[in-house]
Amino acid sequence: MLSKSQISFIKSLHQKKYRKEHGLFIVEGIKSIKEFINSSYHIHTIFYNSEQYNLLPKLPANINLFEVKNAELDKISTLQTPQGFLALVHIPKNKQLDQKELKNQFTLVLDGVQDPGNMGTIIRTADWFGFKNIICSLDSVEVFNPKTVQATMGSLARVNIFETDLPAFLTDNKLPVFGALLDGESIYKTQWGNEGLVILGNEGKGISPEVIKKINKPVTIPRIGEAESLNVAVSAAIFCAELVRVRN
Amino acid sequence: MLSKSQISFIKSLHQKKYRKEHGLFIVEGIKSIKEFINSSYHIHTIFYNSEQYNLLPKLPANINLFEVKNAELDKISTLQTPQGFLALVHIPKNKQLDQKELKNQFTLVLDGVQDPGNMGTIIRTADWFGFKNIICSLDSVEVFNPKTVQATMGSLARVNIFETDLPAFLTDNKLPVFGALLDGESIYKTQWGNEGLVILGNEGKGISPEVIKKINKPVTIPRIGEAESLNVAVSAAIFCAELVRVRN
Known part of the structure; x- marks a missing residue:
């Protein structure tokens, strides 16, 4: 008892x-x-x-x-x-983020994702598609939030999560920086190459101005209908699925 | 007051x-x-x-x-x-589902989706990608649930929702029936043609046995990593995005 x-x-x-x-x-x-x-x-x-x-x-x-x-x-x-x-x-110690470990692959970078369910769903989706690492800004929702843990359906045990000062990290970074923005190249026509970071922003405010500056390849999921935006976990999934498609 | x-x-x-x-x-x-x-x-x-x-x-x-x-x-x-x-x-009267209105397009069919947030996110995503109609089984969560309405972010006002006896509807149906299953053809290699239904199942149990029988084109989102499954709103989004890609 x-x-x-x-x-x-x-x-x-x-x-x-x-x-x-x-x-x-x-x-x-x-x-x-x-x-x-x-x-x-x-x-x-x-x-x-x-x-x-x-x-x-x-x-x-x-x-x-x-x-x-x-x-x-x-x-x-x-x-x-x-x-x-x-x-x-x-809770494991926050692992040191070694840029070399991010080479020859794509990594999701979350800038201020706030909803624990979205965060968990992104981790689960990344795991499905074999993405090894996710980088989160310091103002993202904590991944050990019970709702996040629940939404990952166990995938949190496999995907490495790094919390970091995103603008500082991006200043040092040498990988191509793709970002989900409303006025970029179509996701279907983007030349991805074989490595890079893919930045997704906050549910309401999108990617922060400081981080937008670091994006050198803005990418857009084409809108055919009239919804104003996509849920961030949905956007992340479409990016993951498209990256797996073009690499295979 | x-x-x-x-x-x-x-x-x-x-x-x-x-x-x-x-x-x-x-x-x-x-x-x-x-x-x-x-x-x-x-x-x-x-x-x-x-x-x-x-x-x-x-x-x-x-x-x-x-x-x-x-x-x-x-x-x-x-x-x-x-x-x-x-x-x-x-609440509008449940519109009569006319098979002719579903021709020359793809329509999402939800078999027992239970989570209001998932339902709302699917409606929002469908609206983004220009899907006009969604068909729901009678045991799906009600689309007028406040959490569903909230998650659609206004898209419920634009996408037509039909609630129907799914096995009966599929018996009468003449369109190709695609279904999200774990052992189908890769979504990236599927020959979609220019019209059809795309069935997605319940969060835990997947598509019901009665409905699985009606699927003539099982489709799978390839798994590279180790997650056991994808969230149903994530799967729906990947199907929508891929259908828009191949039709453009």
Whole structure:
């Protein structure tokens, strides 16, 4: 049984401030938890519902296991419908971004994406299409937000996320810089070459003026109808799909 | 000032049951409301915050206008941060689906899409790419759900939505039936021709067995990485973008 202080500790991790303070984030659902077990992430504790114990894989000895009742899971879960398993996972140290690792590939760069669902969906899509790294500006939504983690469906365990001062990073960068803008070359006609950064902006404001200056290849998804804009996760997906198409 | 019964009436429209009973749904934000004013939809009432009165366009005389205070808007809004304007809009009668109207074009067909945000994003994306119609199975999320309306960003005013018994509709249908499946032809190599239906399935369960039987051209978005699946709004967007690419 969970103590009051355990419950309040886990609930504190619903908030960014305490995730940062304790260096832990929450992953729910056995499928996603398994992805983190089989990754470079370190699991701290897994809380499981006794009825579903048999779904747990063999675990390394350094992972704490804790049986909980459904009512307890309701209290600590970030979901409206808890999924039987909740893990606390260590937040990794922000990896040093080495420009050499970005050569001969395309990398998504997110400038101020704010919606946790969009962020998670972009990570999941990037993973589907085999993109290894995503670079986020410092004002992007935190990727360890429970809604983001949930929306990645386990892909967060595989895609490397780098948070960085974007204008400074782009000043040092030598790769071609593509950017999703409304007045660029058609995405279908763009000469992509074999490497580059693809910048996508904030849901409402788009790419910030400081970052726009660094774009040397503006690219547009042609609009046939009348919607004013596309959702950023949708734009990211169309870029990923097109990059995979032209490289194959 | 809003009476208690007005407030409770508007709040009842947050729920599907009462939207159906009263034939009204809620649109918030002046941008979206303007799209509905300039469409075939009929507006019932617009509630506006007096400070933003000047943002209202000239309105036909048959639209009720009602000034409200911020605190009142907080009570009736479906949003965490109300946007100064809330309109009640009449739900149109479900249009009769005429197969002839679907010729010489591609139409998205949604089989059991459940998430209102996904549904809204698909409508917005379809509008961007100039798709005129979307067909939804009877067990899809209702398009007049406030979260769906919000996610369409006004595009619901332009894209025709048909709710229909999908297996029955597909039995009568003579158009090619493409379907997003995991074991089909690559989307990049598919011979699309110049018309057809493109079926996308439920977030968890995919396309239902009854509907899968009607697909004569299974299509797959190639997976390069390791994610198990794509978000359905992301898949829909990749199909729309690819269809626009090959037709241009």
